[in-house]
Amino acid sequence: MKKYILPLIALLATSSTFANNIKEIRFGVDPTFAPFESKDAAGKVVGFDIDLGNAICEKLQAKCVWVENNFDAIIPALQARKFDAILSGMYMTEKRKEQIAFTDKIYNGPVFLVAHKNNPIKPEIDQLKGKTIGVEQGSAQETYANKNWRSAGVNVVAYQGAD
Numbered sequence: 133m134k135k136y137i138l139p140l141i142a143l144l145a146t147s148s149t150f151a152n153n154i155k156e157i158r159f160g161v162d163p164t165f166a167p168f169e170s171k172d173a174a175g176k177v178v179g180f181d182i183d184l185g186n187a188i189c190e191k192l193q194a195k196c197v198w199v200e201n202n203f204d205a206i207i208p209a210l211q212a213r214k215f216d217a218i219l220s221g222m223y224m225t226e227k228r229k230e231q232i233a234f235t236d237k238i239y240n241g242p243v244f245l246v247a248h249k250n251n252p253i254k255p256e257i258d259q260l261k262g263k264t265i266g267v268e269q270g271s272a273q274e275t276y277a278n279k280n281w282r283s284a285g286v287n288v289v290a291y292q293g294a295d
Contacts (some may be wrong), residue, residue, distance in 0.1 A: 158215035168221040204270025223272035263279040
C-alpha cells in the first residue's frame with residue numbers, strides 16, 4: 133500500500149514547509165461502496181479508502197476528517213471546497229479529468245452484471261432487452277448503460293448508492 137500513498141502525499145505536500153502546516157485533511161467519500169468505503173454497525177466510515185486516507189494523515193501527522201457526500205455530487209462538492217480531496221472509488225474518465233486532477237490509479241477493479249444465482253442472463257443486449265437493470269447514480273456504469281443499452285430497450289434505473 134505504501135507505493136500507492138506516495139503520489140497523494142506528494143500532491144498534498146509539495147514542500148516540507150507545506151507538509152508541516154497541514155493540520156487537517158478533509159476527504160470526500162460516498163460510504164455506500166463497500167469494501168472501499170461504507171459504514172460499520174456503529175456508523176463509522178470504514179474500508180480500503182478509509183485505511184488509505186488514515187495512512188496518509190498519519191504520514192503527514194494530520195487529522196483525517198471524513199466528509200460524506202452523494203457520489204453524483206462529489207466532484208461539484210470538491211470544486212466548492214467542501215473538502216480537500218476525494219478518496220472514494222472512482223473511474224478516471226475524460227469528462228472527470230477535465231474537471232479534477234487524479235493521482236495514478238490506486239486500484240483497478242472489474243465490473244460485473246449481477247443477477248440472481250439461478251438467472252443465466254449475460255450482459256448482452258439481446259438478453260437485457262425489456263429487462264430493468266440498476267446502476268449507481270453518477271457512475272461510469274450508469275454512463276455505459278445509458279449509452280449502450282437504453283436505446284436498445286433496456287430500462288436503466290439509477291440509484292443513489294451501491295446498496
